[in-house]
Ligand SMILES: C=C1C[C@]23C[C@H]1CC[C@H]2[C@]1(C)CCC[C@@](C)(C(=O)O)[C@H]1[C@@H]3C(=O)O
């Protein structure tokens with residue numbers, strides 16, 4: 494942790510292990526722990542969690558993309574109108590008829606099951622090393638020491654370049670040639686997510702009344718993050734969370750959840766559950782897009798609960814701009830009203846903040862901008 498830069502007292506500061514040591518050496522949670530435990534160890538307990546009042550189901554129209562793909566301008570405008578209302582309210586909506594082959598989604602889950610059901614020693618071949626977000630993590634125990642998430646994750650990067658199959662390379666280089674097919678499946682899955690993200694960027698631009706291609710072009714050369722989330726059953730699900738309450742620091746998240754259920758969105762001052770639908774992609778606004786919309790669109794506060802009977806899986810694709818691009822709202826959005834809600838920053842700055850100084854929560858952007866301004870004033 495760069496202590497020189499973290500002069501602020503942050504509400505949710507990172508409790509990092511020594512970044513120079515083996516991330517799993519001496520860490521109190523062995524990833525195999527999920528399969529053997531009968532209770533919830535204190536490191537996982539979320540004391541302030543209110544899981545009781547979260548039975549309400551989020552009711553909202555689902556956005557049908559069929560008309561957009563047909564080039565129907567009325568249907569496209571209707572989709573943009575629904576998206577605008579949802580993003581102003583809570584930064585969350587769902588889409589159907591997105592064109593992603595259901596067999597590809599099933600294959601992504603099958604390969605995920607295969608990996609997470611391997612012995613710990615095998616999964617650790619792909620373990621996430623300090624300062625690097627790619628790889629396998631068991632409860633993020635190598636990074637944090639309290640309110641650990643009841644999950645295992647596998648994360649890797651993606652950029653659009655057919656000459657450079659980064660995802661296939663990630664799998665074969667960390668886990669060996671046996672993972673070639675897994676790499677091919679996830680390479681294709683990420684390409685599809687990138688395609689859907691382009692559609693979303695067009696619809697978001699229309700909904701904000703800016704140049705239709707502005708955001709699509711802005712994100713074209715970005716480096717996205719793909720994460721497979723695996724939530725093992727938990728004997729006391731009221732004590733722990735799969736993923737704690739947070740807003741994604743990234744720009745836009747495209748998530749597919751399996752049929753088990755557990756995703757909740759904070760809306761109308763209450764936690765509301767998002768009923769799983771296998772043909773639906775869940776889209777949420779992240780902190781970086783909130784800044785790109787000059788604070789108009791809300792970044793979505795959400796979390797994932799766990800249950801005692803069945804493992805849950807989700808596939809999250811986080812869209813980002815190229816790391817060095819300046820995050821600034823388009824001029825046609827600012828118009829004559831030039832009051833900026835956030836200072837200029839780069840995705841690289843915000844990513845570094847969440848990886849080295851601050852555990853992403855519901856106030857990441859707010860604390861990041863304070864940190865940015867105070868570190869600039871030190872120069
Ligand atoms: C840039 C990122 C940080 C996190 C992974 C990506 C996008 C979402 C962030 C995260 C999921 C928000 C909740 C906390 C977190 C630690 C997690 O539970 O996984 C976050 C990710 C992270 O820092 O690894």
Ligand SMILES: O=C(O)CCC(=O)C(=O)O
Pocket residue numbers: 720722736741748750755756795796797806807809
């Ligand atoms: O698993 C889910 O449904 C949500 C996961 C999530 O919020 C995340 O990975 O950022």
Ligand SMILES: [Fe+2]
Pocket residue numbers: 739740741746795
């Ligand atoms: Fe999230």
